[in-house]
Amino acid sequence: MPEWLIERGIGETRALRVDGARVLAAKLSWPDEPGTGVVQAKLIRRPAGATRGLARTADGLEINVSGLPKDASEGREITVAITRAPMAEKGRLKRAQGHHFAEGSKAGPPPNHLLGKEVHRFPAGLWEDVWADAWDGEIAFAGGSLIASVTPAMTLIDIDGDLPPRDLALAAAPAVADTVRRLDIAGSIGIDFPTLPDKAQRRAVDTALGEALDDWPHERTAMNGFGFVQLVARLEGPSLLHRLHFNRTSAAARMLLRRGELAEGIGPRLLLSAHPAILDRIEPAWLAELAKRSGRRVETTRDPALALHAGQAQVLAS
Incomplete structure (x- = not known):
């Protein structure tokens, strides 16, 4: 049965969901960085009448907060549930996102908390392969390769190979599904498949991609005439690809x-x-x-x- 394995490293905690010798998913946490969870913060800015504002924790973390109650005034201490950790990007830092955490609500896990079976070390080669894919941003599959890159708007996955366009797109669909799990990619994801003028061929690729992502919570557009598909999944923090890129x-x-x-x-x-x-x-x-x-x-x-x-x-x- 698939299981999560946790490896407590120096300066980071690594997690792999494995099924035998196959990696199904991966996560990476750096303890010196904020993550998701419930924290105390001071509301430092709230426009009049708005339900959103800006809060700051005692250690300086700024959070864009939504769902503020009417009595939450500037300068007041509030409880915030961080739903997305801050993310460094080229030339800027995206603030953490969160919502007001009402008294009596069910608390989530503490920041940077990964659950699973703790092991002294992962089976040989598994983390190295995941890390190399995230470092290079190039993932090979039978008949072609994926080139994954991070932009301020989304993660882009380009598909390249020597197969005929229809065959290449169908072969790439399960590789895309495998990659978003293994590199912990979420948020807005753009996939550039080969252009397929035939609607029946595009529907076949949509079906293959949907089946490959069946157990991965997301929303998805149908492939357009230029071969582009967009996925949207809940984003809680930087992916492995994002961490190793920035x-x-x-x-x-x-x-x-x-x-x-x-x-x-x-x-x-x-x-x-x-x-x-x-x-x-x-x-x-x-x-x-x-x-x-x-x-x-x-x-x-x-x-x-x-x-x-x-x-x-x-x-x-x-």
């Missing part, structure tokens, strides 16, 4: 620490070799935690020739 050094630094934890060999020293930008992003507390978990003295070496994602971990015998 926070590349942070993501690569955490992956390097994971490689350090998994490094095998006999010796008292653990050497991390990485691009200087990656080592600059690693906090001293993270290195101390890695030393504790590995039972070795951790050393680092800066190598500008290494790509950001190509950091290495090696156990040294002396």
Whole structure:
């Protein structure tokens, strides 16, 4: 039976929903970032007569709040249920979104809370494959590939391959469904299928995509004459694709620490070799935690020739 596995890493918590050796879905949480959940905040701005306003928590998190009661005035402490975490984008930060949390309402999970069976480490290769897909934004399937990219308006998925347009679109439909789950993509998603002038062919692709997404809550448009389909799903925070696109050094630094934890060999020293930008992003507390978990003295070496994602971990015998 499919189950969620949780791996508590250094600087992040990872979750995979697996069925045997297959990854069905994935999630990633960084504890130093706010997530969804119920928080206390001060209402700092509310236009006259509006049911929406701006609140700020004690640690400075700003939240666009809806559903404000009539007696919620500026300067008052209110309870807010965050429904979407803040999201960094090119040149800006999207504020967190939430709604007024009335007394007696059922509380949701605390921020950044992932549920599942905790394991020391995932089965070999599973997280690495998901991470590589999110890092590259290119996912291969039989007959073609998906190119996924993040824009301020939506996540775009482009389909490319050598098959005839109808066959390529039908082969891509289950790959699209698999990708949105594995990379935790939500919000507005645009899919650029090959152009199919024939309405019957477009309906066949719509049917295939609907069947592949049957258990994934969403709304979907029918394919238009240019091959474009839009999906809309509830967005609670950044996807893996979004995190690794806008926070590349942070993501690569955490992956390097994971490689350090998994490094095998006999010796008292653990050497991390990485691009200087990656080592600059690693906090001293993270290195101390890695030393504790590995039972070795951790050393680092800066190598500008290494790509950001190509950091290495090696156990040294002396």
